[in-house]
Amino acid sequence: MTNAIEEIRAEMAKAAKIAGRKPQDVSLIAVSKTRTPDEIRPLLSDGQRVFGENRVQEAAAKWPELLADYPDVTLHLIGQLQSNKAAEAVALFDVIHSVDRASLITALGKAMNAAGKSPDCFLQVNIGGEAQKGGCAVGGIADLLTLAQQQGVPIIGLMCLPPADVEAAPYFALLYELAQRHALPALSMGMTADYQTAIMLGATHIRIGTALFGPRSA
Numbered sequence: 001m002t003n004a005i006e007e008i009r010a011e012m013a014k015a016a017k018i019a020g021r022k023p024q025d026v027s028l029i030a031v032s033k034t035r036t037p038d039e040i041r042p043l044l045s046d047g048q049r050v051f052g053e054n055r056v057q058e059a060a061a062k063w064p065e066l067l068a069d070y071p072d073v074t075l076h077l078i079g080q081l082q083s084n085k086a087a088e089a090v091a092l093f094d095v096i097h098s099v100d101r102a103s104l105i106t107a108l109g110k111a112m113n114a115a116g117k118s119p120d121c122f123l124q125v126n127i128g129g130e131a132q133k134g135g136c137a138v139g140g141i142a143d144l145l146t147l148a149q150q151q152g153v154p155i156i157g158l159m160c161l162p163p164a165d166v167e168a169a170p171y172f173a174l175l176y177e178l179a180q181r182h183a184l185p186a187l188s189m190g191m192t193a194d195y196q197t198a199i200m201l202g203a204t205h206i207r208i209g210t211a212l213f214g215p216r217s218a
């Protein structure tokens with residue numbers, strides 16, 4: 001095991017214990033965006049099998065060779081998705097975290113129906129109401145969930161990227177509350193800077209890049 005992954009696993013267990021949760025109820029997504037296959041392979045050798053990418057094109061270019069060697073990998077799409085890439089995303093990914101608008105839900109429904117494959121999805125919520133961020137408005141969640149159900153898009157939970165440079169806890173707590181209100185079991189929240197807090201506040205999926213791979217150059 002690399003030190004980084006051991007350290008994160010220990011931190012995850014500590015945070016889960018404080019919250020009275022089981023460590024195995026939190027999934028560690030290794031965010032491998034911008035990393036080359038050679039940078040990813042050591043983590044695969046260590047047994048890590050859950051990875052996150054933020055671009056369909058980049059993932060489609062680098063993952064087929066890795067998936068050939070490690071067919072049990074689970075790939076999560078965590079970045080914004082254009083409707084015209086819905087079919088490609090459905091083909092490549094096992095989980096999609098960035099569902100955030102009606103047109104995308106309709107496109108995903110069509111793509112899933114055509115492919116006969118329905119990746120689990122998260123509704124991404126613009127939890128801080130920031131103009132420049134992706135995600136649906138808090139007030140738009142109910143309608144999008146109804147549409148997803150009609151279109152056969154399985155939404156298992158909520159995902160958020162809280163505002164940068166402020167305490168994330170209130171945003172995580174709000175996302176938890178919203179998921180409870182809509183009876184959604186999964187919560188994708190927490191990154192390198194704040195994953196312990198996210199776990200204490202109910203995260204089921206944390207998305208870690210920097211703490212595993214080091215700082216990104218771009």
Ligand SMILES: *Cc1c(COP(=O)(O)O)cnc(C)c1O
Pocket residue numbers: 031033054078079161191192193207208209210211
């Ligand atoms: C890059 C990225 C992460 C990982 O961020 P780190 O701070 O490097 O852990 C998590 N979630 C999303 C949506 C990202 O784009």
